[in-house]
Amino acid sequence: MRQWPKKRQNPKRKFRNSLALIEIDKNLEKYLPKGDGIIQKAVRYSVLSGGKRIRPLILIESARVCAGSVKDAMPIACAIEFIHTYSLIHDDLPAMDNDDLRRGKPTCHKVFGEANAILAGDALLTLAFGIIARHTHAKAGLEIIQEVSEAVGVNGMVGGQALDMEFQDKKDRNILKKINLLKTAKLFEVSTKAGAIVAGAGRRETAALQKFGLNFGLSFQAVDDLLDGGAGARKEAAVFIERAKKELKIFGKKADKLKAMADYSVKRII
Numbered sequence: 001m002r003q004w005p006k007k008r009q010n011p012k013r014k015f016r017n018s019l020a021l022i023e024i025d026k027n028l029e030k031y032l033p034k035g036d037g038i039i040q041k042a043v044r045y046s047v048l049s050g051g052k053r054i055r056p057l058i059l060i061e062s063a064r065v066c067a068g069s070v071k072d073a074m075p076i077a078c079a080i081e082f083i084h085t086y087s088l089i090h091d092d093l094p095a096m097d098n099d100d101l102r103r104g105k106p107t108c109h110k111v112f113g114e115a116n117a118i119l120a121g122d123a124l125l126t127l128a129f130g131i132i133a134r135h136t137h138a139k140a141g142l143e144i145i146q147e148v149s150e151a152v153g154v155n156g157m158v159g160g161q162a163l164d165m166e167f168q169d170k171k172d173r174n175i176l177k178k179i180n181l182l183k184t185a186k187l188f189e190v191s192t193k194a195g196a197i198v199a200g201a202g203r204r205e206t207a208a209l210q211k212f213g214l215n216f217g218l219s220f221q222a223v224d225d226l227l228d229g230g231a232g233a234r235k236e237a238a239v240f241i242e243r244a245k246k247e248l249k250i251f252g253k254k255a256d257k258l259k260a261m262a263d264y265s266v267k268r269i270i
Contacts, residue, residue: 020060023070024053027078031131033123042112042120043127047085050103055187056081058216058261059195062209065254068199075135076144076194079128083152084187086124087161089117096165125152136198144194151190156182180221188217208247212258215244220265241266 028047033040056077063073092099092107093114099107109117132145150156160183167175192213196206219240222233241262248255 020057020070021053023074024056024060024077024081027074028081031075031078031082031127033127038112038116039119039123042108042116043123045111046089046102046108046120047082047124049105051081051085053081054220054261054265055084055191058188058213058258059191061255061258061261062192062195062213063199064195065248065251065258066196066199066201066205066209068195068201072136072198073195075131076198077191079131080148080187080191080194082124082128082131083148086121086128087152087157087187089121089124091161093117096161140197140200143197147190147193147197151186156186156190160184160186180218180225184221184224185214185217188220189214192216204250208250212244212247212262215240215247216262216265219244219262223265237266 025048032044032047059077059080060070060073064070088102089108091097092102093109100110101107107117108120112120129145129148132141132148135141136144152158154162160179160181163175163179164183167179171179189210190213192209193206196209201209219237222237222240225233244262245259248258251258
């Protein structure tokens, strides 16, 4: 099994510049559709225009702490990143958040038009499930497809976006919590759970990683809220991260990189 570098770095640098990140970008490129058509260009533009690759990173590390291989985890990690990118393309659309920039660059619909942006998002979502089906052993693949479809559907990411739009101007604390849970945390949760599943982990390990991912996602969104000017998110983020890291105790030092990733998410606001 391939191991990531053991050189000591501060959490931020380790998180952003690891060999894992390079490997993920290389594999994303491999799975993306080739050709000069406008949809192929829109898809490649959106995926390859930057990003921290947090969800695929924690999926791969979750597999690793359960003695899984990078080779088996990588296709699932890429599929998750494609789903995340699809959600960003659609969130940016005029009918939703109506954003002009994403990662410092013009959004997909600004470059390729609204209709092509919608189709690019659709293409990434279907590509993701195709990758899982083709590159995962039957039993694990079926389970991961089921988990991912639940996490990104009406009971997950799509449902969270719908709530975000419905209560755009009148979010109370409870609604905001539900939006953060569905729209953000569910994809983190399924990333860590999928890593455990593809590694063949037992129930205890899978449950621990699932809870880690859920709390990681809630913390990540709390930090984003603070960076966007939200009040009171700093303490909330720290609480979620401590809960997340407690779930990793059963793995001992094998989970040090997952802990470093969690610490980095909070250090973005220090």
